Amino acid sequence: MEIRNCNVAVIGGCGFLGSHLVNHLIDDRGCKVFVLDNLTTGQKKNLHKDAIFEWCDISTDEEELVRLFKKYDIQYVFNYAAEPYIPECFERPKYFFMSNAVGTLNVLNAIQKTGVEKMLQVSSAEIYGDADGKIDENAKIEAHSTYGVSKISADMLVQVRWREAKVPAIALRQFNCFSGDTDVLTPNGIKKIGELGVGDKVYTLNSKTMIPEEDEVVDTQYKEEEQVYEVRHRSLDYIITGDHRLFLKSHQRNNFHFYTLKELMGKRNQYSFPRHKPVEGGDDNLDEKRLKLLAWYITEGYLALPYETRICQRNEKYRYEIEGLVKSFKGTCTKTIQYLALSDKEVAGWMKENAGTGAANKKIPEFVFGLSLRLRIIFQEELMKGDGDKRGGRYSTVSRELAEGFVRLLLLNGEFPNLYVERNRSEFILGRRVNPLKRIFRVSFGRGTTICLKTKHHIRRIEKKMSVYDITAKNNHIIWAGRNGKFNWIGQCVGEHETHEYVIPAIISQLSNGNKIKLGNNSERDFQYARDAVKNAVELLEKGKCGEVYNMGSEDCIKIYDLAEMIGKLMGYNTIEIEVDPSRIRPWEIWHLQSDNTKLYSVIGKKMPTPLMEALIKTIKYFEENGRKWDF
Secondary structure, three states: OOOOOOEEEEEOOOOHHHHHHHHHHHHOOOOEEEEEEOOOOOOHHHOOOOOEEEEOOOOOOHHHHHHHHHHOOOOEEEEOOOOOOHHHHOOOHHHHHHHHHHHHHHHHHHHHHHOOOEEEEEEEHHHHOOOOOOEOOOOOOOOOOHHHHHHHHHHHHHHHHHHHHOOOEEEEEEOEEEOOOOEEEEOOEEEEHHHOOOOOEEEEEEOOOOEEEEEEEEEEEEEEEOOEEEEEEOOEEEEEOOOOEEEEEEOOOOOOEEEEHHHHOOOOOEEEOOOOOOOOOOEOOOOHHHHHHHHHHHHHEEEEOOOEEEEEOOOHHHHHHHHHHHHOOOOEEEEOOOEEEEEOHHHHHHHHHHHOOOHHHOOOOHHHHHEOHHHHHHHHHHHHHHHEOOOOOEEEEOOHHHHHHHHHHHHHOOOOOEEEEEEOOOOEEOOEEOOOOOEEEEEEOOOOOOOEEEHHHHEEEEOOOEEEEEEEEOOOOEEEEEEOOEEEEEEOOEEEOOOOOOHHHHHHHHHOOOOEEEEOOOOEEOEEEHHHHHHHHHHHHHHOOOOOEEEEOOOOOEEHHHHHHHHHHHOOOOOOEEEEOHHHOOOOOOOEOOEOOHHHHHHHOOOOOOOHHHHHHHHHHHHHHOOOOOOO
C-alpha cells in the first residue's frame, strides 16, 4: 500500500506535530486531508490552506467520528490528538486519561465500524519511565505520570483490539520532537501576553475620549521580578508588578489619574476603574434584515442541501420575527415545528462564507465590527435572543471563536464583557442537550458596571520570584486585559509569563529576551526534528504490521542544560544563566530517554536524521521570521 492521492484524517491536525504531518501529506503526497480537532491545544491558524477542518472531541464523540469517517470516505487515520503538557496531568489525571486513552478507544471503534484501511496511533516514550542506554520496544514499561499511564492504555488498546477484532492499527512510541497568563483582547481574538510581538494589534483606551481604539504594540519586555502583586475580586484578576500603573479615580477626587500599585499599598481608599464609551462611526448601509438573519443563523441556524438556510426556534414571538425576515428574501420560505427555512443559493453561500458552519465553528464576520454603532447593537440584540439568557446579561456558545468575537463586539458597543469557560458542568444549554465534556463559553457583561478596587481587601503581595511580560502600545497606555476571563482597563500590561510547554520553544523564547532562563531538571532527552518524524510516521503506516508497536527518535540524547547552552550560542550568547523552575519539576522524574530505532528501521529502512544543530538553526530562524512567537 502507498499513501498518496487518497483521503486521510489527521486527528489533532491543528497541533504541533499534527500540523507538520498535514503539510507533508498535502504538499508531498497529494492527499486530501481532513483535520479533526477540538482546539484545546491546537490552533486553526496552523491549518494548511487546502485542509478541511471539522471540530471533534474524540474523548466523547465516537458517533461523530463514525459520521465524519463515512462522510469523507476516509481511508487512513493518524491520531496525533493528546493532552501533551505533562505537569498539568498531576492536577487533572481524569481529564488526561479521557483524552489520551478513552479517546483512542473511540477512534479504534470508529475505524472498525467504517472500514478504514489502517490507523497510526501516536504514543509516547514517556511510558518507559527511567531507563539506561537506548530503549527498544521490549524494555520495561514503568510510567512516571498519569500522562504515561494514559499512553500505555492507548498502546495496549491498539495491540489488544487487533488480536480481538482485527482492528487495523499501529502504535508509534514517539520520542521528543521540535520545530521551528495574562490574556489580552486583540482584533484577532484573545491572546496570551507572551504571544504578542511588535506590530501586533491590541485594544487600548484613549484616556481623553474614553473610547476604545485599535493600537499597535511597539515594545515587549520580559524580566524577572522578586516580588509581584495579585489584584483580585469577583470582577478583577491580575498579577502585576509594584511599579505597574493603573488608571483609576479615587472616591475623594473627580478625575482619573495613573497610580503605581506601590502608591496604593497601605491606603484605605476606594478606587474606580474607568468606564469606556461605545465606538461611533462605521458603515450604516447594510440591510438590517440581512444582518438580523445572519445573527439568527449564527445562534440557531444551519445549512441543509440544496442551498437551504434553516433557523431552529420554537418561541412563537421569535418565530414570527424570523418568518418576517425569511419572507423578505426572494427564495422560498418553509415552516416546520422545529425550524423556519429559506431556500436561496446566494443567502446560503453568504452565510457559509461569513459565519461558518457547525455550532463549534461559528464566528462573527469581520465586517460586523466595522458597522455603525446602531447596526452593531441590533446585531448584538439578535444574538442575545438566540443564545442569551433571560436576564440579558450572559451569552453562551460552544464556539471559542464566536465567544471571543462577541467579547470584541461588546467592548466596541460600550459593554464590559468577561469570558468564562465551563466543562462538565451541565448537559443542557438553553434547553438543548450538549455533550457534558464539551467546553461551553459564557460571556457575561453589563454597560453600567463600575468596578471598584479596595486596596486593603483586593491587593495581595506575593513573595515569589516570577517571570513577567510587559507590552507597550503606540498611542495609549491603558490596555484591555485580564486573567481567568476577567477583563478590565489596566495600564501598560505586565502579567505573569506563561512559558511554552515544549522545552525547545521555551528555551528559545526566554533567550530572545536575555541570557537568563528558567528550566526544570537537567534530564537527558532524545530530540527528533518534526519534519523527519512525520515522514517516518507515514512510511511506517504504509509498511508496518497491525497490532505492533514501534519506537522512533533520533537515537541520540542530550542533557537539557547542554541543549540550552547550545541554543544560547546559536543566539549569540557566550554563556547563559539557568534557574530551576519549580513548575517544570516532576514529582517522579524521568532522567534518561533515548530511542532504539532498530525495529522501525527494519520496516522503513535506515534513515539519516537531520542533525540537531541544523534543526535548531531552522527552528530559531522560524521563531525570528514569525515575529518572535510560536503558533502552537
